[in-house]
Amino acid sequence: MGEGVDLSSVSIDFGNFRAVDNVSVEIKPGEFFSFLGPSGCGKTTILRMVSGFLDPTAGQISIGGRPMNGIGPNKRPTSLIFQNLALFPLMPVWENIAFGLRVRGIGKAERRKKAEELLRIVDLPDAGDKMVGQLSGGQKQRIAIARALAVEPKVMLLDEPLSALDLKLRQHMRAELRAIQERTSVTFIYITHDQGEALAMSDRVGVMSRGRLRQVDTPEMIYNAPADSFVASFVGENAVMDGAVEGYQGEFVRFKTVDGVFLGRPGPGVMPAAKSRLFIRPESIRIGGQPGANAVSTTITSVVFEGNVISIVGHTAGGSHITTQSTNTFGSARPQVGDQATFSFDPSEARVLISEDAAKVPAGGH
Amino acid sequence: MRGLVRRYGLALTAIFIGISAFWMLALVWLPYSIMVEQSFRHYLPFSQIGGPTDVYTMANYLSLFETSAMKDLLGFTIPITVYIFLTTIFYSIVVTALCAALAYPLAWYLAKRAPVQTVPMLIMLLIIPMFVSELLRTYAWFILLAFSGPLNVLMELVGLQKVRWIAGYNGVLVGMVYTYLLFMFFPIYNSLTSLDNNQVEAAQDLGAKWWTVHRLVAIPHAKAGISSGCTMVFMFAVGSILVPQLLGSPSSRWFTEVIIRTMFESQDWNAAAAYSFLLLLVCIVFVSLMMRVFRVHLSDIAK
Ligand SMILES: Nc1ncnc2c1ncn2[C@@H]1O[C@H](COP(=O)(O)OP(=O)(O)OP(=O)(O)O)[C@@H](O)[C@H]1O
Ligand SMILES: [Mg+2]
Numbered sequence: 001m002g003e004g005v006d007l008s009s010v011s012i013d014f015g016n017f018r019a020v021d022n023v024s025v026e027i028k029p030g031e032f033f034s035f036l037g038p039s040g041c042g043k044t045t046i047l048r049m050v051s052g053f054l055d056p057t058a059g060q061i062s063i064g065g066r067p068m069n070g071i072g073p074n075k076r077p078t079s080l081i082f083q084n085l086a087l088f089p090l091m092p093v094w095e096n097i098a099f100g101l102r103v104r105g106i107g108k109a110e111r112r113k114k115a116e117e118l119l120r121i122v123d124l125p126d127a128g129d130k131m132v133g134q135l136s137g138g139q140k141q142r143i144a145i146a147r148a149l150a151v152e153p154k155v156m157l158l159d160e161p162l163s164a165l166d167l168k169l170r171q172h173m174r175a176e177l178r179a180i181q182e183r184t185s186v187t188f189i190y191i192t193h194d195q196g197e198a199l200a201m202s203d204r205v206g207v208m209s210r211g212r213l214r215q216v217d218t219p220e221m222i223y224n225a226p227a228d229s230f231v232a233s234f235v236g237e238n239a240v241m242d243g244a245v246e247g248y249q250g251e252f253v254r255f256k257t258v259d260g261v262f263l264g265r266p267g268p269g270v271m272p273a274a275k276s277r278l279f280i281r282p283e284s285i286r287i288g289g290q291p292g293a294n295a296v297s298t299t300i301t302s303v304v305f306e307g308n309v310i311s312i313v314g315h316t317a318g319g320s321h322i323t324t325q326s327t328n329t330f331g332s333a334r335p336q337v338g339d340q341a342t343f344s345f346d347p348s349e350a351r352v353l354i355s356e357d358a359a360k361v362p363a364g365g366h
Numbered sequence: 367m368r369g370l371v372r373r374y375g376l377a378l379t380a381i382f383i384g385i386s387a388f389w390m391l392a393l394v395w396l397p398y399s400i401m402v403e404q405s406f407r408h409y410l411p412f413s414q415i416g417g418p419t420d421v422y423t424m425a426n427y428l429s430l431f432e433t434s435a436m437k438d439l440l441g442f443t444i445p446i447t448v449y450i451f452l453t454t455i456f457y458s459i460v461v462t463a464l465c466a467a468l469a470y471p472l473a474w475y476l477a478k479r480a481p482v483q484t485v486p487m488l489i490m491l492l493i494i495p496m497f498v499s500e501l502l503r504t505y506a507w508f509i510l511l512a513f514s515g516p517l518n519v520l521m522e523l524v525g526l527q528k529v530r531w532i533a534g535y536n537g538v539l540v541g542m543v544y545t546y547l548l549f550m551f552f553p554i555y556n557s558l559t560s561l562d563n564n565q566v567e568a569a570q571d572l573g574a575k576w577w578t579v580h581r582l583v584a585i586p587h588a589k590a591g592i593s594s595g596c597t598m599v600f601m602f603a604v605g606s607i608l609v610p611q612l613l614g615s616p617s618s619r620w621f622t623e624v625i626i627r628t629m630f631e632s633q634d635w636n637a638a639a640a641y642s643f644l645l646l647l648v649c650i651v652f653v654s655l656m657m658r659v660f661r662v663h664l665s666d667i668a669k
Contacts, residue, residue: 051571073567073570080567082567099574099582148572
């Protein structure tokens, strides 16, 4: 059974660069938790602090309720899967898997037995005597997982383990990782910059940007109710309009843009005069509707056939690009480039969110 | 070969190959072959060379065992030349081991721990003393270690007894380790820089203590460097003449000194050649042993 991981106000500085800034999150025992964020936002740094290779400049990390200050990586109940896997090329596969047992002084026969067992778990029963160099990318991946599982960790830390694989294998390994996690009920902390991966695998996702944790939520909530502009634009596609909040109307706010006034659901921290933006997902936009009732007239600038859907981009008079998707039903009429069309959307599916630079201010200083 | 001809034309290719062949044959193989041949012939007055007494013989090799002076070694009484031969090999191994023991931590520190900006400076500091000739450096150690030298003055200042540093093989060991350390350091340093830091961290993460990381991950990775360092240092040490002559004590004898004496004092080049080849043989045996122990190939060592 896994153990919970608590990060409370964790920060780390490299010189005067703050790579991780005041991150707090409680990861539950047995949870599959992902950190999602663009390259360089501090994901690997968080993982290295949890595994003990880096000490936080400020804040506290606890695993299973025990503070981890001063406990080295070889004494923590965590196993790290490295971005480049870091298998040992001079040892056969089974010795790789049994490495953690070997350094614990377990005898050769027992090590071999345990390695065979783990090779079956990762579905490579005959690979034990091969050398690492003879394996394919996906096979190395599984060996790295088996090696990490061999020491029976309470928490598995995975640093973009699928990034080197091709699309098909990546999708297969996603399902496999999730299955291994459910079978072992070890806590998984997973790092990725691939939103599809994070949404598909995780119980909860923490979205990061420039060292800060922007939102921690279930995949549905991250997608449907992003907390700020960064999260909305990093996860999924949007039509974006700039403007300002005029006032409230029931549960919605009136958002004034150069193309008119629209109603939308306000995100956290949105108030009149605060800099904010309107986000609408392509699947929430319909073609048709009456101008004035959350609708805007556009000129179609592109129509792209994408197989199951057709992406249609309209250009508003105020200069916004709005993308919608219509399902490709056989024989349906398609708008043509140059056509005039009205796009409309439901106020409950449009979100008014504080913009990224404004979002930095209320989140607490250094 | 055909590629060379295509790239440089027939004439240039012929010149290249001619020069290489001249180097190998005339400058390496020819003198060595003459010496090998000499080592199997008697040392004769000029008038008898080519005469009926000039026959092939093992006498030069056997002469090693025919010295009258004897010495005890581990309970055996053996001729002094054999004794010197064996102690030379033994102390060369000691020098090699000391160099490895000193160079590995230094190489580890420079390759893996030192801040990247300071590494070039630290390596320069290691190399600069090598700009001074071996002779001067060895003299410097002779002065340092002399009975009334600076080291003993310092010892007296802090209230300790003066020590006769150059006694037994001490001086020779110190001098050789100092002279040959870098030949051990650089191959190890090179092989350690190519070790992926993530592998070290993966080992730690899986529970390895620092010395287990070295035993199971770092040293196996660096074995080509270690074995080529050991090969070089051993060969230099066995063939060293300057250090044993300058820093030797009355009780330390190096086999190269025996060869030099045979060559220049006895003028017996035939025996000297035979002794030299025995030394070469030892080196070949040592290299093969290194390859066995570390399970590396000759091409790895040559790197
Ligand atoms: N040891 C270090 N010294 C100085 N700066 C560092 C160090 N390690 C990381 N950084 C900086 O901290 C920031 C976060 O790095 P980190 O490796 O955590 O990013 P990441 O989110 O894992 O990115 P990627 O997706 O590209 O792997 C980067 O700007 C990086 O340059
Ligand atoms: Mg990273």
